[in-house]
Amino acid sequence: MVTYVLRRLLLMIPVALLVSFVTFMLIHLVPGDPARVLLGESATPQSVAALDHQLGLDKPLWTQYALWLEQALRGNLGQSIQLQQPVTTAILQRLPVTAELGVIALIVSVGLAIPLGVMAAARRNTRFDWLINILSLIGTAIPNFVLGLLLILFLAVVVRPFPPGGYVPFTQDPLGNLRDIALPVITLAAGAVAGNMRQIRASMIEVLSQDYIRTARAKGLTQNRVYYVHALRNALLPMLTIVGIQAGAILSGAVVIETIFLWPGVGFLAIQSILAKDYPVVQGVVLLSALSYMLINLLVDISYGVLDPRISLKSSQ
Numbered sequence: 588m589v590t591y592v593l594r595r596l597l598l599m600i601p602v603a604l605l606v607s608f609v610t611f612m613l614i615h616l617v618p619g620d621p622a623r624v625l626l627g628e629s630a631t632p633q634s635v636a637a638l639d640h641q642l643g644l645d646k647p648l649w650t651q652y653a654l655w656l657e658q659a660l661r662g663n664l665g666q667s668i669q670l671q672q673p674v675t676t677a678i679l680q681r682l683p684v685t686a687e688l689g690v691i692a693l694i695v696s697v698g699l700a701i702p703l704g705v706m707a708a709a710r711r712n713t714r715f716d717w718l719i720n721i722l723s724l725i726g727t728a729i730p731n732f733v734l735g736l737l738l739i740l741f742l743a744v745v746v747r748p749f750p751p752g753g754y755v756p757f758t759q760d761p762l763g764n765l766r767d768i769a770l771p772v773i774t775l776a777a778g779a780v781a782g783n784m785r786q787i788r789a790s791m792i793e794v795l796s797q798d799y800i801r802t803a804r805a806k807g808l809t810q811n812r813v814y815y816v817h818a819l820r821n822a823l824l825p826m827l828t829i830v831g832i833q834a835g836a837i838l839s840g841a842v843v844i845e846t847i848f849l850w851p852g853v854g855f856l857a858i859q860s861i862l863a864k865d866y867p868v869v870q871g872v873v874l875l876s877a878l879s880y881m882l883i884n885l886l887v888d889i890s891y892g893v894l895d896p897r898i899s900l901k902s903s904q
Contacts, residue, residue: 592885599881606877607659607870611652614861614869620644621668621864642668655870664874665867669860674871678853684754685841685852692772693834696779701823703780704787705814711792719784726781731840735774735847742770752849771848775840779833786829790822824891831887835880 622638623630639645643654655665664674707719743751749770755763794800795818803817841854849855853872860868 592889595885595888599878602881603874603877604656607656607874608652610870610873611655611866612648614866615648615651617861617864619864621866624864625668655867659874664871667860667865667868669863669865669868674867677856677868678871678875681851681853681856684850685845685854687757688768688771688775688841688844688850688852689834691768692775692779693830695772696776696783696833697830699776699780700783700787701819704784705791705819705822707784707788708791708795709810709814716788719788723781723785726777727785729777731774731778732843732847734777735770735844738770738774739847752847754849754851767848771844771850774847775844782829782833783826786826787822790825791818794818794822827887827890831883835876835883839876 620635620639621644622635622642626634626638636645643651646654658665662675664678666672667674667677670677703719707716710716739751742749749766752767754767757764791814795814800813800818803813808817839854841850841852842857843854844850845852845854846858853875857869857872859865860872
């Protein structure tokens, strides 16, 4: 197990380097000059050139990337052009806000999907099962930004039980925080709930046809014990990969959701940095997202071996 984990961690290094290189080159292909954005359209060419030289943006791209990589290997992701603070500080200040939104959305998606998926499998081809299938198709088909705008229109503008956007820390106003986070969580979790329900239903239907389930029923065990103790553990294995992907996609999904609801997290920071041509911050956010994906995939692989002893990580080495 230890050898496998170390091997996977070492493989993350070239992937992170490739992601950083591709991201660096792509963001510099975007038209615009950060110095021009900072100084305004009325700035003279001389002042723009002077600021470019100060920021090191007049050097060749290869040189800029080499300098950035040298600092990144030391744990320094550079200085934000727009915020005038270290990139690491800017991200860490907003990471708890994004984590709050993402973790709650993930808990809601899994907490709703498991019982609904199990009940749909237990009541296969009934009206309840058809209703679950229809809801899952709708949840999968509606893009999250469309759902977010619809929720703002009906629940924040027409009915008005929730605010259309903004953020209040839980420590300052618990009720205000819950009101602010309700619509973003629903928007972010809707698609995940739909996908997880379909996966749990399909896995449960397959597991319930196995011989050991018939044996458990023949022993006189209750339906709830058969479903939630014997069947659900194996049915959850295929879902782990999906949940891992969803957890890794928190940052990418937060870019859209946080922008719609003015949620001051890492995603909103990424959009502001793109518009301001703040290259170091964009580079740092993309690198953080890539590392999150890789670490979560590693945790998912490890959890397979924990939940199912028949799966050996040694065979993957």
